[in-house]
Amino acid sequence: MPLVAGQLPIFGASSADPSPNDLAGLLIGPGRLVRMGGTARVSVVVSHAWRVHVLMAELGVRQLNPAWEPAQVPGQRREPELQVPDIDAPIEAPRPAQPSQEVDHVDEVEDVLAPDGDSLPERDIREGVVESPAPVPEEPVPDGEHPAPAPEEFTVRTAYTGILAPLSAAWLRETEKVPPEAFVLDGVRLRLWFVAAGSLRLNDSEILLRLGAQDAECWQPAQKALWQLGIDAELAKGPVLKISGRRKIRRFGELIGDHPHAAAPWP
DSSP: OOOOTTOOOTTOGGGSOOOGGGGHHHHTTTOEEEEETTEEEEEEEEESHHHHHHHHHHHHHTTOOOEEEEOOOTTOOOOOOOOOOOOSSOOOOOOOOOOOOOOOOOOOEEOOBOTTSSBOOOTTEETTEEOOOOOOOOOOOOOSSSOOOOOOEEEEEOOOBGGGHHHHHHHEETTEEOOOTTOOOOHHHHHHHHHHHEEEETTTTEEEEEOOTTOHHHHHHHHHHHHHTTOOOEEETTTEEEEESHHHHHHHHHHHOSOOOTTOOOO
C-alpha cells in the first residue's frame, strides 16, 4: 500500500517509543553482549564520530548510561563509506550520563569474546562502579585537498544494568550470541543498526549493513527479518547485507526515519 503524504510507515522508527529491546538492532549486526550476574551490557565498535553522537543520544534516552572510548579491533575490516561532508556548526556533545549504581551480588561473569578471541575489556568497571563517559569526539572536517584518512574507530557501550537482563536472556546461549527464533526488525531497530554499521554507497543506490564476523548465527535471521519488511538483501563478503535499488532504499529510508545528524550519509 503506497504511503500518503505525512503518513508514518507501519513499523517506522517515528511510530514507536524508545525501549531497551530496541538494542536488538545492534545485536543482529556487530553489537556485542556481555552478561554479569543479573546485569548485562551492550557494546558496538563504530567508525566516524557522528555515529558516536547519535548512539550516545539513543542509548541515553533509554536510561542506559552510555559511554565511549577510542577502539582498535585488529583484523576487522570495514567497507568504505561516503566522505563525511563539512559541518557548518560546531557539534555539541551529548550531556555525559551519570555513573550507574553499584552492582550488587555479582555471582559470576560470562564474557562474550571479541573478534580477536580475547575477552571484551572491563576497563569501565572500577570497584563495581561504571566510570563517567568522556566528552563525545568532535567530527573532523575533511581538508578537501588531500584524501580523507581512514576513519577512526570508537567503542560505544551501555553500563551494566538489570534493564538489559531480559535482552541477554533472549540472545545469549552461554557466551554465544544467537537471535531468538521470533526475532523481527522494525524501524527503530533498523535505524540503530544503520547508525552503528550501515553505509550508503554508489551514488546513493546501495546500502551495506555490516554483520558480526563471528556471528554466523545472525546472518540468515537478519536477511529474513529484512525480507519481512519488504526489503530483499544479498549476503556479501564482509560480511554485510547489501541492499540495491532505488525502490528498496526509499523503503529503507521510510522505515528508519529522519536524518539524525548533519554529518551522516542518510537514505
